[in-house]
Amino acid sequence: MPGPIQSLTRAAAILRLLAGGERQLALGDVALTLGLAKGTVHGILRTLQQEGFVEQDPVTGRYQLGAELLRLGNSYLDVHELRARSLMWADDLARLTGESVRIGVLHQGGVLVIHHVFRPDDSRQVLEVGSMLPLHATAWGKVLLAFDPVAHGDLEAELKPYTRRTLVTHGDVDAECERIRGLGWAGEREEAGDGLASIAAPIRDRRGSPLGAVGVGGAVERLTEDGEFPARLVAAVRDTARSISRDLGATLY
């Protein structure tokens, strides 16, 4: 095993120093305290600053811990906040496609539905907020599997077959994820239930990490044409995912 990387060890020491005692330190003080050359410390501070881990006071020129560091500890976005910020876009997606919309996040090896908008036809529907969807058999789950390494790690060893079309081997799921990463969205046709289909795309945070998936689900006859997912529906779902992500601060395209 190789030894510790010197610059990382020094960066850690600088962060620890900034975290304790005085809140702001000058470059010279940091160098002096750690017994390092000013140039070395400056290089490390600049890099930490670029990553947002350290901030420099524009007036005094002194350094302090950056906001990014605070965010690291609780970097997840509150799911209720995600719902509040998605509400308008999800409503619009349902109206545009005429299908019901769900937003799901990874939770205990499955997809937790945190938001559900009815199909806009005034038919009797039941709110499914709080219910779980399978990772390997729905468009929402497959989006998470493809884009979120944690989700992929959560996948069960035995994949439950819901229909004849459910992907039940890890090889098939991995190949599908590869395809989804290339496309940027996922489709599912009668893999979770007979007669049902879904289309979903990833919602990303400001760093591009996947927070969840937004998608439409409904009758396979409406969601597919000749076995394909119509471009109109796919575009609507992807636009919605982009709009929500943009509102959450992601810089896309």
Next chain:
Amino acid sequence: MAHRYVAAIDQGTTSSRCIIFDSNSRILAVDQREHRQIFPRPGWVEHDAEQIWARVQEVVTGALDRAGLQPSDLTAVGITNQRETTVLWDRATGRPVHHALVWQDTRTEALCADLAADGGRDRFAETTGLPVASYFSGPKIAWLLEHVPGVRERAEAGELLFGTIDTWLIWNLTGGAAHVTDVTNASRTLLMDLRTLDWDDGVLAALDIPRSLLPEIRSSAEVYGTARGVLEGVPIAAALGDQQAALFGQTCFGVGDAKSTYGTGSFLLLNTGDEPVRSRHGLLTTVGYQLGSDRPVYALEGSIANTGSLTQWLRDRIGLISTAAEIETLALTVEDNGGLYLVPAFSGLFAPHWRPDARGVIVGLTGFAGKGHLARCVLEATAFQTRDVVDAMVLDSGVALKSLKVDGGMTSNNLLMQTISDMLDVPVIRPFVAETTCLGAAHAAGLVTGVWSDLDALRADWQRAAEWTPRLDPRTRERRLRKYHKAVELAKGWIDEDDEIEVG
């Protein structure tokens, strides 16, 4: 057919919003900005009217930019606003003489008590539909005339203008050309006769308010003038108080239709048709809307002062959460309220109790109570208060509620919507476009300018986006309601006559 777009400006208590809709009622773009809440003393709440005007111009420009549109692409603009909030300004310079007194402000309570000493709280109710309360604009105007140096003289000399926020915005948008208000906003001043739809000389005399201050009262949907500046050339074609706009946006056009809007405060309105109905159970009689030269449509209103503001309080003053939505996360860390009941009478109790001498209480505290329970009891307070006004409405109208149409920022809170359904024991229904306030203003403006042909065209755009159904057993519901009502009794009468600080 070329696309037709309508803008709505929603000037609210906490923020200003501009939304641009297309002719299918779809949202093209939104922009929103908060303004400063000024709390000079307990019970006093002010806004800087000039900052509000600046924010409104910013969000209009912002929404147009996001939609990629020019003002010339807009067929019309509709205005909706926080109601009752009172601005007095100089007609020559356009400068306000004082910060705006916000509807939640209770500084006029002493003045109202004096007024009520002669003829009771309901002395103007027959004419105006309202009790004498610090909530309404009339007493706020009287306070400004009395307490701001020089203002009485300038008002008598005809130098000053009064407006609720609709009036202030239309005056500024038209570059000072139009000094008008609409019937719904005017019905919240305590100064308008509900039947003649004109200012009432009796009330004006009692409050000693010169008529020269007052804007002309117009319908809710007609062209008041053409905008200049950020909306250069766009007809200003509708104005509605925010709650009335939401009633319109929820397509509550029929007698018996009702909606509840969950924002800073919450307001349940029931369409009572072309006759004003007097409440015997603490509700207000108000104008719902008036389309051009049509007869006005009246409504009964249950006003709750503090609902979303409690979330803000938990966030900004108590610091338990960092965003409004996190209250749900915190509330879900516990299974129930842990025995805590909160009565948020921060500015007295509104409907159906109308007790200015009440103040907020939290009861049932034990060593077991934690912050999750506090979050729960804050959310439950909104549900209990809704139940109280629904009960009053059922008593007044004699019609049982079958379901409740809801909208507003708090409808994104799933736990709250479920709790409301549980407490009312009826389904709670959220429509598409939770921004019904803006939608209502856009619809009214679009009706005037031919974007929509008639009310049926608007009805066709209403559809349910979500529905919560009751899940609580009756015994638990009754027990919780009983506890809440015990807590309400404890909140009443907290203010004493010599509590200078609390009542100003």
